[in-house]
Amino acid sequence: DGGITQSPKYLFRKEGQNVTLSCEQNLNHDAMYWYRQDPGQGLRLIYYSQIVNDFQKGDIAEGYSVSREKKESFPLTVTSAQKNPTAFYLCASSIDWAAVNQPQHFGDGTRLSIL
Amino acid sequence: AQKVTQAQTEISVVEKEDVTLDCVYETRDTTYYLFWYKQPPSGELVFLIRRNSFDEQNEISGRYSWNFQKSTSSFNFTITASQVVDSAVYFCALSEYKETSGSRLTFGEGTQLTVNP
Numbered sequence: 622d623g624g625i626t627q628s629p630k631y632l633f634r635k636e637g638q639n640v641t642l643s644c645e646q647n648l649n650h651d652a653m654y655w656y657r658q659d660p661g662q663g664l665r666l667i668y669y670s671q672i673v674n675d676f677q678k679g680d681i682a683e684g685y686s687v688s689r690e691k692k693e694s695f696p697l698t699v700t701s702a703q704k705n706p707t708a709f710y711l712c713a714s715s716i717d718w719a720a721v722n723q724p725q726h727f728g729d730g731t732r733l734s735i736l
Numbered sequence: 737a738q739k740v741t742q743a744q745t746e747i748s749v750v751e752k753e754d755v756t757l758d759c760v761y762e763t764r765d766t767t768y769y770l771f772w773y774k775q776p777p778s779g780e781l782v783f784l785i786r787r788n789s790f791d792e793q794n795e796i797s798g799r800y801s802w803n804f805q806k807s808t809s810s811f812n813f814t815i816t817a818s819q820v821v822d823s824a825v826y827f828c829a830l831s832e833y834k835e836t837s838g839s840r841l842t843f844g845e846g847t848q849l850t851v852n853p
Binding site: 652661662663664666669671677709711713715717718719720721722723724725726727728729730732 | 767768779780781782783786788827833840843844845
């Protein structure tokens with residue numbers, strides 16, 4: 622079955638450490654997205670990628686970095702510059718970055734906590 | 737700027753009650769889409785329905801129904817005869833297209849629905 626796989630499900634970060642969250646999709650979608658979810662705040666866009674080798678900052682990109690070397694993969698790195706990384710991170714994809722009528726498909730998420 | 741407001745943070749009902757989740761949005765665009773997603777405890781957001789700005793027909797799917805009223809910028813979601821399995825966080829979202837950024841979703845804060853047996 623096609624879908625989005627995020628790993629790991631739970632991740633712990635030590636102070637000063639960079640950590641990378643994995644997101645892989647086999648839906649053949651061009652566009653991919655990373656969201657951060659905090660209690661009571663809904664989902665906020667961190668980064669998005671319209672196509673391979675291209676990505677754009679979202680609303681809360683500071684302290685995060687991404688790459689899009691393959692169509693299927695869009696890893697997110699939470700750097701030590703992100704001072705409040707504890708949150709639930711969701712990866713999503715959609716068929717086409719310009720298709721406003723297409724729903725985004727989501728992974729199961731990664732819960733990141735500080736040790 | 738676009739905005740989505742879900743004023744109900746938490747709702748608790750008893751099984752078999754009907755429940756309506758409110759969603760109000762703001763946008764300057766004439767062409768846009770509205771979505772509802774369900775987030776069960778497992779965490780994944782599940783797409784429920786999509787509605788475009790030109791289609792104000794209400795929609796029913798089993799126990800779910802949606803009421804879109806452009807005049808009041810609302811897109812409310814009703815669950816009839818609620819069940820324990822309906823317990824989840826429900827998100828309303830607005831999709832717009834911008835030339836510089838393509839299609840982007842703006843989410844509301846979500847409504848936590850708890851259905852008690």
